[in-house]
Amino acid sequence: MAIISDDSGLEKRVKKNPVIKPETIEYDNTFENTIRPKDFESYIGQTSLKETLKIILEAAKRRNKPLDHMLFYGPPGLGKTTIAGVIASQMGVEIKITSAPALERPRDIIGILMSLKGGEILFIDEIHRLNKVAEEILYPAMEDFTLDMTTGKTQTAKTLRIPLPKFTLIGATTKAGELSSPLRDRFGMIHRLEFYTVEELAKVVERTAKILEIDITPDGARAIGMRSRGTPRIANRLVKRVSDFAIVKYDGKIDERVANESLDILKIDEFGLDNTDRALLNLIIEKYDGGPVGVETIAAALSEDVRTIEDVCEPYLLQAGLLQRTPRGRKVSPEGYRHLGKKMPSMQTRLFGEED
Numbered sequence: 445m446a447i448i449s450d451d452s453g454l455e456k457r458v459k460k461n462p463v464i465k466p467e468t469i470e471y472d473n474t475f476e477n478t479i480r481p482k483d484f485e486s487y488i489g490q491t492s493l494k495e496t497l498k499i500i501l502e503a504a505k506r507r508n509k510p511l512d513h514m515l516f517y518g519p520p521g522l523g524k525t526t527i528a529g530v531i532a533s534q535m536g537v538e539i540k541i542t543s544a545p546a547l548e549r550p551r552d553i554i555g556i557l558m559s560l561k562g563g564e565i566l567f568i569d570e571i572h573r574l575n576k577v578a579e580e581i582l583y584p585a586m587e588d589f590t591l592d593m594t595t596g597k598t599q600t601a602k603t604l605r606i607p608l609p610k611f612t613l614i615g616a617t618t619k620a621g622e623l624s625s626p627l628r629d630r631f632g633m634i635h636r637l638e639f640y641t642v643e644e645l646a647k648v649v650e651r652t653a654k655i656l657e658i659d660i661t662p663d664g665a666r667a668i669g670m671r672s673r674g675t676p677r678i679a680n681r682l683v684k685r686v687s688d689f690a691i692v693k694y695d696g697k698i699d700e701r702v703a704n705e706s707l708d709i710l711k712i713d714e715f716g717l718d719n720t721d722r723a724l725l726n727l728i729i730e731k732y733d734g735g736p737v738g739v740e741t742i743a744a745a746l747s748e749d750v751r752t753i754e755d756v757c758e759p760y761l762l763q764a765g766l767l768q769r770t771p772r773g774r775k776v777s778p779e780g781y782r783h784l785g786k787k788m789p790s791m792q793t794r795l796f797g798e799e800d
């Protein structure tokens with residue numbers, strides 16, 4: 445099985461048509477696999493999503509019908525893939541996981557659709573990156589459970605309608621706005637995943653620590669949760685990094701002091717910002733008087749690609765109120781200046797309505 449989720453979650457290398465049993469979503473990234481929640485109880489937070497899903501799942505079971513197609517969106521690492529696995533497991537069906545960049549040729553999507561069995565779930569990650577041809581194959585598949593295939597040359601062309609089993613498509617994207625409206629309209633449920641609270645992240649950290657047999661105090665878990673940018677994937681990564689420090693530099697146990705000192709050494713600040721985030725804010729402040737400045741300019745100056753800036757860095761900076769998005773570009777907020785210990789230029793201060 446070859447599904448690798450890197451740290452940013454942006455690039456997933458996916459083997460075609462992996463069949464995944466509900467109880468064992470297999471990822472060759474064993475760390476992610478061991479700690480990935482498999483049921484609603486261990487899936488922390490996202491309460492309204494879980495409540496809605498429980499009802500939808502129960503109704504589908506009672507009607508003996510497959511689930512409606514669902515779209516989950518939000519920044520990487522918030523649990524879109526994980527919730528799809530939980531749904532499959534709760535429904536007792538298999539889930540086939542792929543991602544849009546792996547569906548380049550028509551035969552890729554046709555192959556995976558034809559391999560589905562009734563009730564199964566097809567998960568397409570980064571669904572906003574589907575090409576037009578693949579999208580058009582999906583429309584009748586999603587709506588009428590048919591594959592419309594054209595055979596022959598233009599004048600003698602015939603359309604064959606091949607019935608497909610009733611399946612459920614779960615799409616995930618960091619950019620719901622980039623989905624074409626005909627595709628978006630075919631999802632019966634669209635849900636945005638929220639950033640997690642510090643308490644929820646502390647629970648994620650405690651759960652992961654328990655699975656990995658890492659000794660941690662509640663304060664230690666909270667300290668890591670506070671610096672995890674609202675994101676479980678980051679919380680999981682940090683607990684492992686801090687545990688390395690705890691073993692090498694301390695007595696192996698993570699308490700609040702060990703967590704904070706280790707995270708300081710890792711240059712993750714009390715807001716969870718890392719060097720790239722701070723470089724982004726500093727760049728706007730120092731080179732562009734606090735902004736506004738276009739995302740392309742920021743990306744070029746930081747030698748990052750625009751997608752990484754937009755999908756990985758910005759959502760949290762915006763949510764934390766450190767950055768603002770305006771029609772003319774990105775601007776550092778008064779809170780952003782304060783966080784970096786910088787003084788706002790007086791013109792900006794007046795625009796933001798702050799005292800000098």
Ligand code: ADP
Nearest residue numbers: 453479480488520521522523524525526676677
């Ligand atoms: P996405 O698909 O949104 O990029 P994933 O579903 O791959 O994110 O989640 C990233 C990691 O974070 C997973 O390995 C999982 O262990 C953890 N995770 C995500 N959501 C939760 C949650 N609600 N509770 C506990 N752990 C979670």
